[in-house]
Amino acid sequence: MKKYIAKICLSVMCFMATFSVAMAQQQVLTLEQAIDVALKNNYNIRLAKNTAEVAANDYAYANFAFAPRLNATTGVSWSSTATKQEFANGTKRDTSGIKGNNVNASLNLNWTLFDGLKMFATRDKLEAIRSLGELAIKDQIQNSIATVIGGYYNIVQEKQQLKALADQMSISEERVKLSDAKFTTGLGPKTDLLQSKVDLNAQKALYLRQLTVIEQSKSLLNQLMAVPSGATQYDVMDSIPLNMALSLGELQDNITKNNTSIKVQQQNVQVSSLAVKESKADYFPVISFNSAYNFNRNTSNAASNNFSPKFNRNGVLNYGFTAAIPIFNGFNVKRQVRDARLNLEYQNIALDNVKSQINLGLVNAFKDYEYYKQAFALEEENLDLAKENMMVALERFKQGVSTTIEVKQAQQSLEDSYYRLIQARYNTKLAETELRRLNSSIIQ
Structure with a gap:
């Protein structure tokens, strides 16, 4: 011992x-x-800094709340038509093989002036x-x-x-x-x-x-x-x-x-x-200024008659004011x-x-x-x-x-x-x- x-x-x-x-x-x-x-x-300090950075990032874009909103949309589509017709007088019409395409685009502006x-x-x-x-x-x-x-x-x-x-x-x-x-x-x-x-x-x-x-x-x-x-x-x-x-x-x-x-x-x-x-x-009420420009174009490789266009294009500009008034x-x-x-x-x-x-x-x-x-x-x-x-x-x-x-x-x-x-x-x-x-x- x-x-x-x-x-x-x-x-x-x-x-x-x-x-x-x-x-x-x-x-x-x-x-x-x-x-x-x-x-x-330190983890707690790093977490607090991360949260603060999120808030600072949000504030960096705060003044953009006064800026207008501008959005654009565009699209294109194609079509192929196959039509056969018989009339009461016995005449027939076949418009198969007609092809066309459509192009459309729009630009929209919305600017809130008062909210x-x-x-x-x-x-x-x-x-x-x-x-x-x-x-x-x-x-x-x-x-x-x-x-x-x-x-x-x-x-x-x-x-x-x-x-x-x-x-x-x-x-x-x-x-x-x-x-x-x-x-x-x-x-x-x-x-x-x-x-x-x-x-x-x-x-x-x-x-x-x-x-x-x-x-x-x-x-x-x-x-x-x-x-x-x-x-x-x-x-x-x-x-x-x-x-x-x-x-x-x-x-x-x-x-x-x-x-x-x-x-x-x-x-x-x-x-x-x-x-x-x-x-x-x-x-x-919310008062806004609105403006839009719309463009559309249609083309076709044939027409069924003299009144059907082979080419069609439209461009429309509009603008104005809107007021959204809360009632109930x-x-x-x-x-x-x-x-x-x-x-x-x-x-x-x-x-x-x-x-x-x-x-x-x-x-x-x-x-x-x-x-x-x-x-x-x-x-x-x-x-x-x-x-x-x-x-x-x-x-x-x-x-x-x-x-x-x-x-x-x-x-x-x-x-x-x-x-x-x-x-x-x-x-x-x-x-x-x-x-x-x-x-x-x-x-x-």
Whole structure:
């Protein structure tokens, strides 16, 4: 059993040494680089850009709504006639073998001169939709950057947890040495030695698990950057920088004019308002200018009498004005206008709801920010106390004035302090990121 345990420990230590060398050789991925890759590749951003490009393409042709519509048609047909006739006076006529062809063409122009200003409303709506697409891209970029920041610093805090575990393993190794020395000299029981080895092996298992967690976290970041999930051969920074000077008053003053989610919804209101104008235009008559040129040509290789032409050609040009006056269509226009107004009312309610949610999110995020800042400062102090307590406990154990239980309690306290401090630092960064996202200052 001892040989088996020793073999496991040796394998773990070899793996840790290999991992440390590999980490030292890995290229460090900075947060700025991760964000840059995500902005180029992120699926949600690419989808938002595609939608915006459709809106921009529609707007590029918006002014053609004022242009006339010109259509041309043409056709050609051939005929072959075989006719036999007998008359009452006994005469007969056979006109078999007569062939002919017909060519026709027409050119039609329709120019809407007035449609209740619907053309203008449509053009303005397409412009508003284009602006909506641009705002949607910016909003998605803000959200994606915030997610990348969270994913990147999640790897950093997992890496810090790994370092904390390595420190704990060093303490456990010292416990094993002291327990072994005491047991060898008869100053301590074998149970202390066995328990210290069990604790060390447990921490080695946690270390291996933490390595896996780091790889999984990198895969999640890769997904956000839209790169292969297996491409995890990179390292991240060691620290999490914090901005400890954010002010709620300044954030609240700027959030209404800066927040992209609010701007997106305001643009939705604008689009719906223009849709109402479009619907109202159907109450008015549509006045159009129309013109057409028609051409027709018939040819035949023979004629039955002197009055049947062998060749006939016509060209006719006509033009004029038409007015389509809506009189009654089952109140369909009234229904459409009411639907458009209801949609506008819905969008206004949605705007109020978005503003309320954003303000609530800002207040709650700032409360988290303030709490985690205080918790971070407190846990820094706690970590210093836990380290000092650990040193005292080890020294007391070395001198034989304390038990392994006291050392284990001190070690557990140090482990918990490390965990809480790392979590407090990471959560402070998440709260800071959320505040910057809500204020739309995250891309600055």
